[in-house]
Amino acid sequence: MTRHLMACALIACLLAAPARAQAPTDPELRRLAAAIENGLRPSVAKPGVEVPSWTLQQRMAHYKVPGVAIAIVKDGRLAYAAGYGVREAGGADAVDADTLFxxxxxxxxxxxxxxxxxxxxxxxxxxxxxxxxxxxxxxxxxxxxxxxxxxxxxxxxxxxxxxxxxxxxxxxxxxxxxxxxxxxxxxxxxxxxxxxxxxxxxxxxxxxxxxxxxxxxxxxxxxxxxxxxxxxxxxxxxxxxxxxxxxxxxxxxxxxxxxxxxxxxxxxxxxxxxxxxxxxxxxxxxxxxxxxxxxxxxxxxxxxxxxxxxxxxxxxxxxxxxxxxxxxxxxxxxxxxxxxxxxxxxxxxxxxxxxxxxxxxxxxxxxxxxxxxxxxxxxxxxxxxxxxADGVKPLIRPIALELGAPVQAAYAGSYRLDPALPMDVRGALADGFDYPSLQVRVADGTLVVDLPGGPTAASLLPLSPSRFAAPGLNVELEFHRNAHGAVHAVSASVGSARAYYRRETASAASLGRGL
Incomplete structure (x- = not known):
């Protein structure tokens, strides 16, 4: 069987497979189980676009994942555990609450x-x-x-x-x-x-x-x-x-x-x-x-x-x-x-x-x-x-705001990490976002950020005129404009951790790149 046919067979199997769990009797748990089976959604949605809602089986097929097991705890005790799909693609053995992963x-x-x-x-x-x-x-x-x-x-x-x-x-x-x-x-x-x-x-x-x-x-x-x-x-x-x-x-x-x-x-x-x-x-x-x-x-x-x-x-x-x-x-x-x-x-x-x-x-x-x-x-x-309804994973929906070329140009430039910021403030960013500098530029009408030795360029999604989400980097960036109208810094944040990058002058940026 070709790899394409194997993938198609897997998708068909997942779409056909029923949930492998008996519905809980507790009304709250029933609601949670229903959300897991029928209420999946993306983390980011474009302005003005209806947020899709998917079933678990649809997304298992989309990601080509044969098996999932989920447990729910209520009042500090295991209240519900269930399996979905199969242990092996193309097989008939169902995943259940005791399946080893x-x-x-x-x-x-x-x-x-x-x-x-x-x-x-x-x-x-x-x-x-x-x-x-x-x-x-x-x-x-x-x-x-x-x-x-x-x-x-x-x-x-x-x-x-x-x-x-x-x-x-x-x-x-x-x-x-x-x-x-x-x-x-x-x-x-x-x-x-x-x-x-x-x-x-x-x-x-x-x-x-x-x-x-x-x-x-x-x-x-x-x-x-x-x-x-x-x-x-x-x-x-x-x-x-x-x-x-x-x-x-x-x-x-x-x-x-x-x-x-x-x-x-x-x-x-x-x-x-x-x-x-x-x-x-x-x-x-x-x-x-x-x-x-x-x-x-x-x-x-x-x-x-x-x-x-x-x-x-x-x-x-x-x-x-x-x-x-x-x-x-x-x-x-x-x-x-x-x-x-x-x-x-x-x-x-x-x-x-x-x-x-x-x-x-x-x-x-x-x-x-x-x-x-x-x-x-x-x-x-x-x-x-x-x-x-705990609000801890809110939908990221960028604002429908056309910043315009002059505003975007004001944000573009080179920024260097301020090492004077205490590690207590940088926290987890000192590990997960450990970059000595950032380069912000405009590409196809969108602000993007480049990281030295890091992942490919990440697009910035506007949450306000000065604050942007970078979902691929798991951070938010906020540009700081002073009382003279100049953008002089950008800060990165995730949770309570914060890193601060000062804007470099053209000559300083050239020196930093070894030019």
Whole structure:
């Protein structure tokens, strides 16, 4: 069968497949389930254009994603979990609430909870130098960093200064590295050595490498592999009977969602899924039922209603560690009733997310088995936000405003990052939007921004005469015009994080480009 015919067959299968779940009896949950199945929408809509509303099956077919599993948490407890589609394209085995998915970096949340259980038991301290615990491997000294001390708090909040953002997947048959080989970047590990590259605690910088150090810490202190420690500390107390850090996942396990490439074809043959030897950072296999139970337990712990962790320690977990915006594991967003903890997970052909709202008690988990599923995950997320009416994922609708050539020309130019802005203010932008300069220009009547060494040019969508969304970059840009009418700076923001770029003169811009 040609790749085109395979894709067509997959689309036909998805459009024909009914939802694989019995409707919940609770009216609120029925409304949420209906939104998930019939209320997906885009994140951005053009002015004056009706916002489309899609079914989950339509968008699964659009993105060529065979299977999705979703859990909903209400009042801090798993209330509903369901599967949609199939485990393997062209097959008849339905996804259900117990189907196993790889969940990528959502693994870091289980690793964080496991280590915090050890803290609660007095076996670890949050702020002690981890080299005082490590036995099998130690963080090496680094040139230019005198007497570095890395703590568990730093490892979990991505402020440790350690290198290696993420890790590659391993195909069936490829040799797998040991934990120490991963830490030292020695073959068959595919990553560079995990080493200090900045002063610990000075900057927020996402480090899967730091989480692998946390795995070594857990194993050295507990005297057991991570899977055994997580099983005793998290999986068994919460009834997460399907979850495992076992790697590679053994084919003897049943009900596994297989990996699919961007064309919707089965990947990682002959087995049908990759290996993820970096267990603590990206190696968790779990189900919607289990992840929903985990999110609910964290909400209850935060509210002092039992769960998994002492309330005081859960509050520390859910408090930003400066200069970043992450807590001890989760990304933290919003305030008041919209206060939430979240974590995405992205392996090669699996995408997942969890999110919890301690004030309202709601939460959810989304698991998928297709390479294109990031877009689908976002659209499901939009539907849940609309149904909860929480306002945290509003539709981005640019204003219908013709700025005109003179105004656009006033914004065009070169801007350079002001390094005097404290890291506490830059927060997550010091990692996710770490560019020393921006170039704004006009192309086909639209403002676009170019980033040095970054992604391709991003179009700016006007939200006001001076504020623009850049959805592809996950930031908003605001141009600053002074009392003399001159545009002298632009700031980038996401959540509470903010970076400030001063406009360069023509001569300064030329010097900055080495001209």
């Amino acid at each position: 790889s969940v990528g970096s959502v693994s870091k949340m289980i690793t964080a909870a496991t280590s915090l259980r050890l803290v609660a038991q007095g076996r670890l301290e949050l702020d002690r130098d981890v080299n005082g615990y490590l036995k099998s491997w130690r963080i090496p000294q680094a040139p230019g960093i005198a007497d570095p001390k890395v703590s568990l708090r730093m490892l979990l909040s991505h402020t440790s200064g350690l290198s290696v953002h993420g890790f590659e997947d391993y195909l069936p048959g490829e040799p797998l590295p040991s934990l120490v080989q991963t830490l030292d970047g020695v073959a068959p590990a595919k990553n560079q050595p995990i080493r200090l590259q900045r002063t610990p605690g000075a900057r927020s910088e996402y480090s899967g490498g730091g989480i692998m150090v946390a795995q070594q810490l857990i194993e050295d202190v507990a005297g057991q592999p991570l899977d055994a420690v997580a099983r005793g500390q998290v999986f068994e107390p919460l009834g997460m009977r399907r979850s495992t850090f076992q790697d590679p996942l053994q084919a003897g396990r049943d009900n596994i969602a297989k990996a699919h490439d961007r064309n919707g074809a089965l990947a990682a043959l002959p087995r049908g899924w990759e290996s993820f030897p970096e267990q603590a950072a990206s190696g968790l296999w779990t189900s919607a039922h289990d992840l929903g139970a985990f999110v609910g337990a964290l909400i209850r712990s935060y509210r002092g209603e039992g769960g998994l962790l002492p309330q005081s320690l859960t509050i520390e977990m859910m408090t930003e560690v400066s200069p970043g915006t992450r807590g001890l594991g989760p990304e933290l967003l919003g305030s008041g009733r919209a206060r939430r903890f979240t974590h995405n997970g992205d392996n090669e052909n699996y995408h997942a997310v969890i999110e919890g709202y301690p004030e309202t008690g709601y939460g959810f988990a989304i698991l998928t088995n297709g390479k294109n599923a990031k877009g689908l995950r976002g659209e499901i997320r939009n539907a849940i936000s609309d149904a909860l």
